[in-house]
Amino acid sequence: MAIERVGSKVIKFYVPLAAYLAFLLFPFYWMVNTVFKSDIELYNLDLNPLYIHSPTLGNIVALFTETIFLRWMANTFFVALSASGPTGVAIFLGYLVPQTILFIPLAHTIFKLKLWDSLWALVLTYPTFLIPFCTWLLMGYFKSIPKEMEECAMIDGASRIKIFRRIILPLCLPGVLSAGIFCFTLSWNEYLYALAFISSTAKKTVPIGLVTELVRGDVYHWGALMAGALCASVPVALVYSFFVEHYVAGMTGALKE
């Protein structure tokens, strides 16, 4: 009986779970796989693409020696951190307009502000989609705090600002952290604005740097591309795993009494 039950659990739960996991992780596998292959092996269609036949570190070396990848990483860090931070608070724009339309007037503004081809162009434009997103995400959080708690604090003698600082904000901390992580990730991966507003190689972020510098004409430097993508995904993965506790709490609601 017990064995049967365990067996049915394996079939009904673990097998589909493993399949789903394999599906989700396959792109990562492909990326790692490509990083350690030489170009010759990569373009040889006779070989099984799922294995590495003669592993090489050449691609990683090429990425770091032939491109200024570390600079791009630094740029991306700068933009992602700055856009998720306090500068974002100042700007509240374009809640409903799609990004692809919005970048035209934004480009004009950026040009007028003489921020063209500057990382500040990205720092100032990312909040246009980050702030509405965070507002929406945090709205549910703030709503979950009973009004009585605020009223009680009012009677207790706290000012509005004190209530926000001492009661509301601590209770919303998981939500604020979640929103921060989301913003960081969205900024980190942003492509369109970075492509439109940055042109010099030294100022590119990873998503743009990789695509524009490692795809030369119709030649795709697959190994280096994947090495770049892999390296760029490390900080995001670290941020996620570091905050995962709060992040998960953020997804499941704020107040449980």
Add this chain to the structure above:
Amino acid sequence: MAEVRLENVCKLFDEVVAVDEFNLSIQDKEFVVLVGPSGCGKTTTLRMIAGLESITSGDVYIGDRLINKLPAKDRNIAMVFQNYALYPHMTVFDNMAFSLEMRKRPKEEIKDRVQEAAEILGIQELLLRRPKQLSGGQRQRVALGRAIVRKPEVFLFDEPLSNLDAKLRVQTRLELKKLHERLATTAVYVTHDQIEAMTMGDRIVVMHDGFIQQVGSPLELYDRPANKFVAGFIGSPAMNLFEAEFNRAGDGVSLRAGDFTLDLPPEKAKHFQDYTEQKVIVGIRPEDFKQADEHSPGKTIPAAVEVVEPIGNETYVNVAAGNVTLTAAVGRRAVIKPHSSLNLVPIFENMHLFDIRSQESIVNN
């Protein structure tokens, strides 16, 4: 030391009248209960006293101070909320200390006062816990502790017992009453539970549709309800209320309802000369019935028993007399079977009559 005075207080939410012409003077140290069905304006009134709701018109005084425009924190009141509103991220100590901290009291004093309040409520060992580690009853105590630690002039309670289970509610009710005696502070208590109101209040204010229906001591309300609403609201099981027609019968008057008539005794009848040939509402409390062995027209109500409800200390029967249904208390261990018949004799001295249009009491006993 504070009395609370409300003068012609009105509250409008947009066009909707929530509280209308509310006049009440609450004595120092008095325990006043506002009671009524949901939406009657009792909580709104309490919130106006607290400063959580603006006052559309009228004046509210605490002591000699007009507090209409005073912010909640400066009114020197403390409020206990229905859901307790404890701060979940703070310990019990911090929850209780918060208001003193906001008022910048010295640390030593805060500690002493929290300790003192915790002792009164018997929650000393809970001071380092967080609200979610407490049971419902314990949370309730912490909410009370948070209120008494401030030593306010007035306590405001907004249905503080309704989240507790029935047994704990009765127990806490007693403790609250003892606490009030000990602290001797003016208290305004809102509830929809008339038993709570009857047991706790020095005076009860019955509200309905934003208006005060009657103000009085618990037994005043029970014995002399001012109108049909109060009559039906106070008392459990509720007073029997039914329509009847006054008819002149010889020298006296008789009441006709369902398929029975009741001859009023002459001393009672003389009050109702104006109502002959008119309809009125008759109110008889379940315990104001006796039983007779035989039916005697004009004196008894022949009734068919539908449901018998023995609750231990009393047995209630639900009976039908024509199209009138009545509830009667028939004694602790009455042996009555459903579908049998009964002859009920109302005690005329305790009978209430209400005007059918104004619903006001015609004669209070």
